[in-house]
Amino acid sequence: MFSFFESTYRVLKLSLALLLGGLIMLVVGVILAYGIDAHLTLPELVAAHALTILGPTAIKLGYVMRLVGFNRLRLEQNGRAA
Numbered sequence: 001m002f003s004f005f006e007s008t009y010r011v012l013k014l015s016l017a018l019l020l021g022g023l024i025m026l027v028v029g030v031i032l033a034y035g036i037d038a039h040l041t042l043p044e045l046v047a048a049h050a051l052t053i054l055g056p057t058a059i060k061l062g063y064v065m066r067l068v069g070f071n072r073l074r075l076e077q078n079g080r081a082a
Contacts, residue, residue, distance in 0.1 A: 008076070012069040018062030026055030 005011055029051025037045055 008069050008072045011065055011072070015062045015065035015069060018058045018065065022055045022058030022060075022062060024055075025051045025058060029053075029055055 029048050032040065032048035033045065033052055037048070040048065
């Protein structure tokens, strides 16, 4: 599993997926939880509120992975230049 994270480009692709997925989860959760909450059952409303928590969590993880990926790219470029 850890070999997956050794590739810088795979980390960047995964970070992009987490950023986009988190944004989609957040927007859908906010629309469902606060926009059309009167039409939802209680389990659906709980799931909608969970999306408003899980979305930003995925965004934060994706952002940190993106920072790690770009840091690795920078280190690789500095290593080649030296």
